[in-house]
Amino acid sequence: IKTPSNITIPHRGESTLHQMFFILRALHKSASSEALGISAAGEEAIPQRLITPADVGEKTSIKTLKEMPGPSTLANLIEFFWRDGFSRIHEIQLEHRKKYGKIFKSHFGPQLVVSIADRDLVAQVLRAEGVAPQRGNMESWKEYRDMRGRSTGLISAEGEDWLKMRSVLRQLIMRPRDVAVFSNDVNKVVDDLIKRVHVLRTQESDGATVLNVNDLFFKYAMEGVAAILYECRLGCLENEIPQETQDYITALHLMFSSFKTTMYAGAIPKWLRPIIPKPWEEFCLSWDGLFKFSLIHVDKRLSEIKAQLEQGEEVKGGLLTHMLITKEMNMEEIYANVTEMLLAGVDTTSFTLSWASYLLARHPQIQQQIFTEVTRTLGPGTVATADDVPRLPLIRGLVKETLSRLFPVLPGNGRITQDDLVVGGYFIPKGTQLALCHYSTSLDEETFADALDFRPDRWIRKDSTDRVDNFGSIPFGYGIRSCIGRRIAELEMHLALTRLIQRFHIGVSPLTADVKAKTHGLLCPATPINLQFVDREN
Numbered sequence: 001i002k003t004p005s006n007i008t009i010p011h012r013g014e015s016t017l018h019q020m021f022f023i024l025r026a027l028h029k030s031a032s033s034e035a036l037g038i039s040a041a042g043e044e045a046i047p048q049r050l051i052t053p054a055d056v057g058e059k060t061s062i063k064t065l066k067e068m069p070g071p072s073t074l075a076n077l078i079e080f081f082w083r084d085g086f087s088r089i090h091e092i093q094l095e096h097r098k099k100y101g102k103i104f105k106s107h108f109g110p111q112l113v114v115s116i117a118d119r120d121l122v123a124q125v126l127r128a129e130g131v132a133p134q135r136g137n138m139e140s141w142k143e144y145r146d147m148r149g150r151s152t153g154l155i156s157a158e159g160e161d162w163l164k165m166r167s168v169l170r171q172l173i174m175r176p177r178d179v180a181v182f183s184n185d186v187n188k189v190v191d192d193l194i195k196r197v198h199v200l201r202t203q204e205s206d207g208a209t210v211l212n213v214n215d216l217f218f219k220y221a222m223e224g225v226a227a228i229l230y231e232c233r234l235g236c237l238e239n240e241i242p243q244e245t246q247d248y249i250t251a252l253h254l255m256f257s258s259f260k261t262t263m264y265a266g267a268i269p270k271w272l273r274p275i276i277p278k279p280w281e282e283f284c285l286s287w288d289g290l291f292k293f294s295l296i297h298v299d300k301r302l303s304e305i306k307a308q309l310e311q312g313e314e315v316k317g318g319l320l321t322h323m324l325i326t327k328e329m330n331m332e333e334i335y336a337n338v339t340e341m342l343l344a345g346v347d348t349t350s351f352t353l354s355w356a357s358y359l360l361a362r363h364p365q366i367q368q369q370i371f372t373e374v375t376r377t378l379g380p381g382t383v384a385t386a387d388d389v390p391r392l393p394l395i396r397g398l399v400k401e402t403l404s405r406l407f408p409v410l411p412g413n414g415r416i417t418q419d420d421l422v423v424g425g426y427f428i429p430k431g432t433q434l435a436l437c438h439y440s441t442s443l444d445e446e447t448f449a450d451a452l453d454f455r456p457d458r459w460i461r462k463d464s465t466d467r468v469d470n471f472g473s474i475p476f477g478y479g480i481r482s483c484i485g486r487r488i489a490e491l492e493m494h495l496a497l498t499r500l501i502q503r504f505h506i507g508v509s510p511l512t513a514d515v516k517a518k519t520h521g522l523l524c525p526a527t528p529i530n531l532q533f534v535d536r537e538n
């Protein structure tokens with residue numbers, strides 16, 4: 001980015017920052033219906049505006065929410081609080097889909113959630129979205145920001161505020177070609193990932209095993225996304241991690257590891273906070289840590305830019321530089337957005353890489369096919385860039401089969417309806433919290449034959465009409481409110497997996513039994529994945 005010399009750089013004084021947990025938050029909130037934007041009329045609602053079946057192509061007569069099947073409040077309480085349903089949200093989706101059908105309702109205290117577990121109904125809901133869709137209730141996020149005088153970012157913002165920031169950011173990182181320019185930066189991080197594999201495996205007696213690969217991929221994902229967002233390196237993959245980076249990791253872990261606690265931060269009414277202070281305190285503490293880290297890095301880049309301008313030098317840079325120079329967002333909005341993007345971009349990417357490596361290790365023949373494709377396409381030892389990825393359909397298929405089907409890291413998503421709707425023959429009043437059940441749709445045999453099989457080649461298109469992607473698997477969401485970091489995440493995953501497959505034969509360590517998934521905000525491994533990385537002969 002070239003900067004005209006007359007440009008003034010804003011300083012802080014001038015301006016006022018996939019789990020995942022969007023749907024979990026909605027599911028677990030016990031805030032009042034009003035706060036949640038649920039229609040006051042609730043289940044018994046009579047349409048304010050007459051919606052005819054023809055509006056949505058329905059042929060049957062419209063039923064009310066009261067007629068919709070679903071588990072009772074008591075059954076839900078037992079499921080979630082007694083049988084630890086929080087860690088089995090994905091399995092519960094499948095069970096409820098089987099028991100109640102494509103669309104069913106659940107009560108969580110005063111909160112009504114309508115779950116949609118069908119590809120076509122999900123499509124109908126998302127296609128009917130307005131200009132600023134709402135995912136779920138973000139009151140606790142907003143409360144923290146108001147308390148500290150911070151701005152909302154893309155995840156937490158709504159309405160006009162969201163629309164404004166989204167329109168800035170979507171110009172910058174939504175298309176593959178926007179992020180292709182980061183190939184070299186990401187590849188430098190991949191170099192360090194490979195070096196780290198070498199270091200870690202020497203620490204084990206077989207000289208091949210990397211214990212708990214998610215720890216490695218977490219550091220890779222954080223380093224990769226920060227290289228793009230902050231335009232700097234954090235040292236996550238070094239032997240000695242710098243203290244400020246370590247502090248950030250602690251804050252991030254606090255946010256996710258004490259997931260239930262931080263989730264309850266929003267669920268526990270304010271008047272109960274003096275009696276049960278811990279959830280809210282931890283919630284604030286972890287946000288403090290996340291924001292602090294962003295402030296350090298954004299301010300550092302700002303100082304560098306100012307210094308360059310003072311020297312009369314041309315300012316070149318990436319995403320952050322662009323945001324700082326164009327001033328399309330104020331400083332608080334920049335802090336909030338990089339903070340929320342870093343938060344959204346690390347665990348989502350690292351769990352997907354862990355699951356993809358695990359699947360490769362469990363399926364040596366498929367791994368060999370992918371290796372053959374990579375070697376034939378790139379030639380031995382060539383480092384892939386974003387431009388090569390379209391020529392590596394099995395690498396893309398590997399990510400899709402992992403993320404879009406077997407282990408969708410966000411097993412569900414949410415929407416609050418912004419208009420009265422008829423879905424699946426039921427009238428759903430404006431303001432209803434919907435849960436879109438991606439885990440169950442991604443395993444639906446009607447959409448994916450042999451749905452439980454790991455087949456990256458199912459994603460290879462035979463011709464231009466042969467579209468295998470559809471609403472049965474939308475791991476990054478859909479439409480105007482879909483994941484803004486999708487292309488960044490894909491770049492990081494494609495480049496890392498290609499290089500790992502080129503360099504190593506990945507096998508399951510004898511220390512690893514069958515690894516099951518559990519929901520902990522995101523769909524993550526229930527036990528550590530330990531893998532062997534054996535050098536391939538080139």
Ligand code: HEM
Nearest residue numbers: 018154341344345348349475476477478481482483485489
């Ligand atoms: C495998 C990796 C990832 C997955 C599966 C994922 C998935 C998702 C999903 C499902 C949503 C909600 C979309 C919707 O409601 O329709 C979302 C939103 C979001 N994601 Fe990601 N994500 C990933 C990586 C990233 C990365 C790397 C970043 C940032 C660099 C990021 C930033 C965001 C943000 C800011 C939002 C909120 C967008 C908005 O509300 O406008 N994500 N993501």
